[in-house]
Amino acid sequence: MLEKMIFGRFIPGQSFIHKLDPRSKLIFVLLFVFAVFLANNVQTYATLLGFTLLVIFASRIRLYFLLNGLKPILILIIFTFIMHLFFTREGALLVDWKMIKIYEEGLRQGIFISLRFFILVLITSILTLTTSPISITDGMEDLLNPLKRFKLPVHELALMMSISLRFIPTLMDETDKILKAQLARGSDISSGTMKERIRAVIPLLVPLFVSAFKRAEDLAVAMEVRGYRGGEGRTRYRQLKWDARDTTAMVVLVLLIGSLYFWRG
Secondary structure: OHHHOOOOOOOOOOOOOOOOOHHHHHHHHHHHHHHHOOOOOHHHHHHHHHHHHHHHHHHOOOHHHHHHHOHHHHHHHHHHHHHHHHHOOOOOEEEEEOOEEEEHHHHHHHHHHHHHHHHHHHHHHHHHHHOOHHHHHHHHHHHOHHHHHHOOOHHHHHHHHHHHHHHHHHHHHHHHHHHHHHHHOOOOOOOOOHHHHHHHHHHHHHHHHHHHHHHHHHHHHHHHHOOOOOOOOOOOOOOOOOOHHHHHHHHHHHHHHHHHHHHOO
16 A cells, blocks of 8 residues: 555656646645635535546546555545444434434535545645646745745755655655565564554564665765755756746636535634
8 A cells, every 4th residue: 555655656647737837836735725614614625626526637647546645545534434424423413323413414514534644645635646746845945035035044954844745655655665574484463452553563563664764874974975055056057937828727716615615614
């Protein structure tokens, strides 16, 4: 499952979403997060879901590939749904069987909150899948550029966030390799008591942390050898360009936000 994780990966392409300026995509995601919290009924959530599917279609990324790569997140979403289903005790009683009681508001909140979480994960995944880490760094730095007046290290902050995204799939691959190596040596973390499972995970975490620190050290040395001294005086090979596509995306998003606000219950 770990080798299929797609969060942080970049898939090159020539779709409408791929060709958008990274600044417009970052602004789009931030505003979309706000738009998601405007939804509070069936009509607004259906609109959000339909819009998300439209974005996926425009990115030319297969929905099956996307869902398959988000399986670990889907488990968390299902857990969120179950927690709301059984622990929210408001509204009409729908199911009363032994110790299991399901209320109307619990079912409603479980579906809506899980769907909200699911939509946010899909949109943020589309951002990383269609935007290279370098472009994300350039976009973040450009958007945060006004903060330089307050002596904030904007370039360094953008670089750290970009490296973090870039290393997510690398660490997932490393975790999968270590897990398979431990299983080949007879380790079993899927059975036994909770204490035994925690003890079995320790041989997995130690080499993972060692590998992560080794990669971080190698990256730091490589950057230092190549003369990296922060963002001062640095120029860009690829220049960012805002065009009609980016303006169109912003207009469509504003229309979506307006529709959600109008249809709110």
